[in-house]
Amino acid sequence: MSGAVVEKSAGESSRVPGEARVELEAGRRRTFAVISHPDAGKSTLTEALALYAEVIDEAGAVHGKAGRRGVTSDWMEMERKRGISITSAVLQFAYHDCVINLLDTPGHGDFSEDTYRVLAAVDAAVMLLDAAKGLEPQTLKLFDVCRTRGIPVLTFVNKWDRPGREALELLDEVEQTIGLRPMPVTWPVGVAGELRGLVEVATGEFRRYSRTAGGATRATVELVPSEVIAAEEPQYWATAQDELALLEEIGAGFDEKDFLAGQATPVLFGAALNGVGVARLLDALVELAPAPEARDDADGKPRPLDAPTSGLVFKVQAGMDRAHRDRMAFVRICSGRFERGMVLTHAGTGRPFATKYAQAVFGQQRTTVEEAFPGDIVGLVNAGALRPGDTLYAESPVHFPAIPSFAPEHFAVVRGADAGSFKQFRRGIEQLDSEGVIQVLTSDLRGDQAPVLAAVGPLQFEVVTARLESEFRAPVTLEHLGYSVTRRTDAAGAALLAGQSEVEVLTRRADHAMLAVFSNKWRLETIRRKFEGIMLEALPAGSTAH
Structure with missing residues (x-):
């Protein structure tokens, strides 16, 4: 099992002194997110990766289906009912001699802000495409974020076991639409819906997969000689060979420099639900995805990996453990060796922050973290003082760039439906605001008892009302407002806008x-x-409403 790999590797590296050990451990980390449009199979792929890393023995069926178990990374009740990922989740596990930090993200566009924060914490991304649909609006938007942040992207074409488009057509769409040169690592034999297996582009080896019912357990892989598959599937094999020859002719071979520069993307094909190509994707991430590097601070100065400990808070989440009702801040370690119990400094306030309760997260499961290295994701429990975008550091001060808030397009006044639960209502609003679940605005016209909620998408309102009622016993009513465009202004602008029709100036609680x-x-x-x-x-x- 992979846990033994972690123990062995950690034991060996622990004998390496100080700064050299930090760089050695950082070199073993692969921290990435999976991005896609809704329903492309993202959460299914996330769990399949854990299954093929042998850290779980059986996968759940596709989440959201009546009577079936939800996937490991989906824990919120609303996620299970709707069959979509609303929150982002962290899965940390070992694979070969690497430590994988896999961040699953919401696919739905209404939760873009959460995905944006996650992308601030990763070193690479897997862009998941539906074989039948190709590039979709939310995928394009998330890719733009990756491009802005300089995040290298691997592409996994999913659902090749179902009818879909031609492989060459999909590659052409990627290149023409987003300007990434596709570099196939594997290639399908058989059209979408009639998959016979995958060819390793670099070696020409052909692998055939035997699928298990619902993809619950790992599929077996058979290495089949080319002459055998050519005899069994002459038409599909000949077509694949012609396509591979064309790819070679146009220079579609792998180029590491172009990949890391964000100019090209390795492409793999498969079917996550049935386990086809999943293990190969894991191997590609280990082989190709970059390890953590020095991260630029707010002034653009790189903080070396072996500098004193520092980390970026990219997510705060409450309600993960109903038994304890605690609140966890997810921190990407950016430099140095983190040790549980060490006292860090909150860069924004200068106040000390104790890390006694530090945990690694695997879906809903938690284990105590004694140490962590650049690239790792650490969950700090009961982190009431932390917000997304905060920086923590030891010894040498640093402040990483803030994570910007998006322009909301939906607004509603929220009021407590029960006067007797006003304290719970106020506490709930404050917590959801600090988590970044929704933007909370105040208005001189309405006062603190009726804050304005501002959302990127309307589903955020459903999350807020559900959590206020279930976690805080504070039922609410919403009054939707007719605003759809937001701009930042200043005191002089606010004075000019006062009294204008169809315009209002609101103050954001998070940053004023x-x-x-x-x-x-x-x-x-x-x-x-x-x-x-x-x-x-x-x-x-x-x-995607603009």
């Missing part, structure tokens, strides 16, 4: 930013013309 909200983009343009020079600064767009 002043946000001007408009009924539509035409009203925004009218205001711009009326008040020439007024500060109305655009925020990052978080959904």
Whole structure:
């Protein structure tokens, strides 16, 4: 089992002194996220990767189906009922001599902010494509985030066991639409829906897969001589050979420099639900994905891996453990050796932060972390003082770039439905705001008893109302507001906008930013013309609604 690999490797590396050990351990880490459009099979692939790393013995069926068990990385009740991932989850496990930190992300566009935060914590991403649909809107948006952050992307074409498009057509779409040159690592023999197996492009080896019922256990793989498969499937084999010859002719071979520079993407084919190509994807991540490197601080200065311990808080989540009702901050270790119990400094406040309760997370399961290295994800329990985007450090001060908030497009006034539960209502709103579940705004017109919730997508409102009722026993009512466009403004701009129709200025609780909200983009343009020079600064767009 992989746990033994961790113990052995850690034992060997523990004999390496100080700074050299940090770099050695960092070199073993592979920290990546899976990104995709909803329903491309992302959570299924996430669990399949854990299955093929031999850290779970049996996979659940596709989550969200009545009467079936949900996947390991989906734990929220609403996720199970709807069959979508709303929160991001962390799965940490060993594979060969590497430590994998796999971050599963929400696929639904309404939860773009959570995915954006996760992408601030990874060194690579797997872009998951549906063989029938190719590049879809949410995939494109998430890829843009990867490009902005300089994150190398591997591509996995999923559901090749179902009818879909031609392989060459999908590669052409990737290159023409997002400008990434595809570099196939494996190639399918058989059209989508009639998969016979996969060819290793570099060696020409052919592998045939025997699938298990529902992909619950690992599929067996058979290495079949080329002459045998050529005799058994002459048409499919000949077509695959012609396609491979074409790829070679156009120079589609793997180029590490182009991959790491974000100019090309290794491409693998498979079917996550049936386990086809999953183990090969794991191997590709170990072989090709970059290990952690020095991370730039807010001034653009790299912090070396062997510098004193530092970390970036990229997610805060409560309600993961119903028995304890605790709150966990997920921290990406950026430099140095983290030790449980060490006292770090909160860069934003300068206050000390004790790390007595440090845990590694595998879905809902937790284990105590005694030490961690760059690339690892550590969960700090009862981290009430931490918010997404915060920096923690030891000894040598550092401040990593903040994670920006997206421009909300949906607004609603929230009020407690029960006057007797106002304290619970207020506590719940404060917690959800600090977790970044939704943006909480205040208005002089309404006061603190009726904050304005601002969301990238309407499903965020459902999460808020469900959690307020289930976790805080504070039922609420929502009054939706007719605003859809947001701009950052200042005190001078707020003064000019006071009393204008179809416009309101709200203050974001998290950072006290002043946000001007408009009924539509035409009203925004009218205001711009009326008040020439007024500060109305655009925020990052978080959904596909623009």
